[in-house]
Amino acid sequence: MSTRPARKGHSAGDDLLPWIIPGVAVLVGGAFTGAWLGGTLGAAVSGAGWNPPPFSLETLATLVKDGPQELWPTASSGAVTAGIATVFGVFVALVITLIVLVRGRVKRPDGLAGRKELAGMLPKGAAERARALRPSLAGTTKLDPDQTGNLLGNLEPNGPELRSSYEDVELDLMAPRAGKSTGIAVPRVLRAQGSVLLTSNKADVYSVTRAERERAGRVWVFDPQGIAHTPRGMWWDMLADAATIEGARRLAGHFVGAVNDDASKRDFWISAAQNTLTALFHAANRGGRQIDEVLTWLADPADRTPIDLLRDAAMPALADQLQGTIQGAVETRDGIYETARQCAACLLDPAIAAWVTPDPQMPQFVPEQHALSQDTLYLLSKDGGGSAAGVIAAAADSVLRAGVVAAERMGGRLDPPMTAILDEAANVCRISDLPDLYSHLGSRGINIVTLLQSYRQGVRVWGEAGMDALWGAATIKLLGAGLDDADFVEKVSRLVGEHDVSTISYSKSKDGRSRSTSYRLERILPADRIRALPKGTALLLATGIKPAMVRLRPWYAEPGADRIQAAAQAEVKAITARAAEKAFQ
Numbered sequence: 001m002s003t004r005p006a007r008k009g010h011s012a013g014d015d016l017l018p019w020i021i022p023g024v025a026v027l028v029g030g031a032f033t034g035a036w037l038g039g040t041l042g043a044a045v046s047g048a049g050w051n052p053p054p055f056s057l058e059t060l061a062t063l064v065k066d067g068p069q070e071l072w073p074t075a076s077s078g079a080v081t082a083g084i085a086t087v088f089g090v091f092v093a094l095v096i097t098l099i100v101l102v103r104g105r106v107k108r109p110d111g112l113a114g115r116k117e118l119a120g121m122l123p124k125g126a127a128e129r130a131r132a133l134r135p136s137l138a139g140t141t142k143l144d145p146d147q148t149g150n151l152l153g154n155l156e157p158n159g160p161e162l163r164s165s166y167e168d169v170e171l172d173l174m175a176p177r178a179g180k181s182t183g184i185a186v187p188r189v190l191r192a193q194g195s196v197l198l199t200s201n202k203a204d205v206y207s208v209t210r211a212e213r214e215r216a217g218r219v220w221v222f223d224p225q226g227i228a229h230t231p232r233g234m235w236w237d238m239l240a241d242a243a244t245i246e247g248a249r250r251l252a253g254h255f256v257g258a259v260n261d262d263a264s265k266r267d268f269w270i271s272a273a274q275n276t277l278t279a280l281f282h283a284a285n286r287g288g289r290q291i292d293e294v295l296t297w298l299a300d301p302a303d304r305t306p307i308d309l310l311r312d313a314a315m316p317a318l319a320d321q322l323q324g325t326i327q328g329a330v331e332t333r334d335g336i337y338e339t340a341r342q343c344a345a346c347l348l349d350p351a352i353a354a355w356v357t358p359d360p361q362m363p364q365f366v367p368e369q370h371a372l373s374q375d376t377l378y379l380l381s382k383d384g385g386g387s388a389a390g391v392i393a394a395a396a397d398s399v400l401r402a403g404v405v406a407a408e409r410m411g412g413r414l415d416p417p418m419t420a421i422l423d424e425a426a427n428v429c430r431i432s433d434l435p436d437l438y439s440h441l442g443s444r445g446i447n448i449v450t451l452l453q454s455y456r457q458g459v460r461v462w463g464e465a466g467m468d469a470l471w472g473a474a475t476i477k478l479l480g481a482g483l484d485d486a487d488f489v490e491k492v493s494r495l496v497g498e499h500d501v502s503t504i505s506y507s508k509s510k511d512g513r514s515r516s517t518s519y520r521l522e523r524i525l526p527a528d529r530i531r532a533l534p535k536g537t538a539l540l541l542a543t544g545i546k547p548a549m550v551r552l553r554p555w556y557a558e559p560g561a562d563r564i565q566a567a568a569q570a571e572v573k574a575i576t577a578r579a580a581e582k583a584f585q
Helices: 012-048 057-066 077-107 123-133 180-191 204-216 238-242 245-259 268-287 291-299 305-312 316-327 330-343 350-356 389-409 434-444 455-473 486-496 527-531 561-584
Strands: 150-155 161-164 170-173 196-200 219-222 376-380 418-423 446-452 476-479 498-509 512-523 537-542 548-551
Touching: 012 057, 012 077, 123 161, 150 180, 150 537, 170 455, 180 196, 180 204, 180 418, 180 446, 196 204, 196 389, 204 219, 204 376, 204 561, 238 245, 238 268, 238 291, 238 389, 245 268, 245 330, 245 389, 268 291, 268 305, 268 316, 268 330, 291 305, 291 330, 291 350, 305 316, 316 330, 350 389, 376 389, 389 418, 389 434, 389 446, 434 446, 434 455, 446 455, 486 527, 486 537
Parallel strands: 170 446, 170 476, 196 376, 196 418, 219 376, 418 446
Antiparallel strands: 150 161, 150 548, 476 537, 498 512, 537 548
């Protein structure tokens, strides 16, 4: 048998000729059946009784030649026509519904996960996991969906909602205006069961969620640069975290990280500046001094006050190290101190320093209390030069570590869990060891979500190794619209995998026609399809589960959105009014 060669006068349409006659017969038969049934029903409804004409070719000929009135002479012609139209309308509606369902199923490429693979994330599976992870739910017969896990979205095309568990940690990569705020950040804040931490460089999530979170607990707004133009109503003791050398080093690292793009590439000056800031922060803590004095020490390397404070606190090694830096070559000392000044430059702004300086007239934010509450902390900062990113990162890190300590005291896990959303993490919340923290935050009941615009943006902050570690530690990954990094998208395409695609071919020989099927491997989601994901959809990569396609559920499409929208509009007006008032001052 050989494949039929192309020949003159033959086209692909010739292969369709054997199907034309059966197709026309089915079409005519279906139309006649609908007219016969519809006319009979219309006549019966009009009072002429149930008198169907014979279902035969002769009836068909009469219908075509003389019309329906000849078949149902005692019935109203309007009723007969209406009956036929109704039957055909129902038939068309059924066909359209079938087409929509079929097209909906086609939306999900073969090879992606379905209900069976995602059973643990469906409502029943999520409820079972929540009961196992949260002892407080043991006696609850019916759980609210938000008690069972974090809403990720709906399984495409028409599947149920999917929820991650309270021990999952999440990394989301989406381009700007792809749904990060409306489909992820806002819903997570609104649905949170315990305390909330949110970082951002915009006031959009804050304005939408503030009123709702005030119904759950106290709202703390840390806004040193006036993102939401919120008057200062709190202070946080930043130097409290420098009570130990480890804490002081972490605090110094946040300020260094705010000006150093790649945490894995620190030159001599950056490392030396971090050591110097570590000594100064620890000296201030042990000596009961404040930020303004730390800035004074930075401005005058010859000031021996921090050295004396460290010696008084029985920290001779750290005091000797700081003294060695001060007594070193003038060029080296000045270079180290100048680098340290640049790292802590944001504290030179009195408006920023006031937020981290004790103020008896203002309530104090205490991370240890926040971790066990249902309060909300909004950490807002600009990005770029002069931002308070170092302070924001330090505050976020303090809250996360307080949550870990609280979880350990509760037996290992916070219940209800803490929700931490690090929006614009690469710009305003550069926690240098965030990839390492990811490995155990989930097991402590801290649901952390890091939102980035691209994989490359994370590499710029944490380096290739750090971003790879963050990617590997995240048990839930959502990849949304607008990912334009060709190498990364190709990598994801390979991770999604391949599937068998069948190809049908026909051949003709002297013995007749034959049909054969061959198979080839093809990418489930080629790179171009991943890049072109529609807004509002995301590729879900969950540990131990095949990739799935989900549709995000924006807050404005959920029940109660009208109330939230009205509160958000009122908050936006208040922000605008405060901004105008400041402009005239």
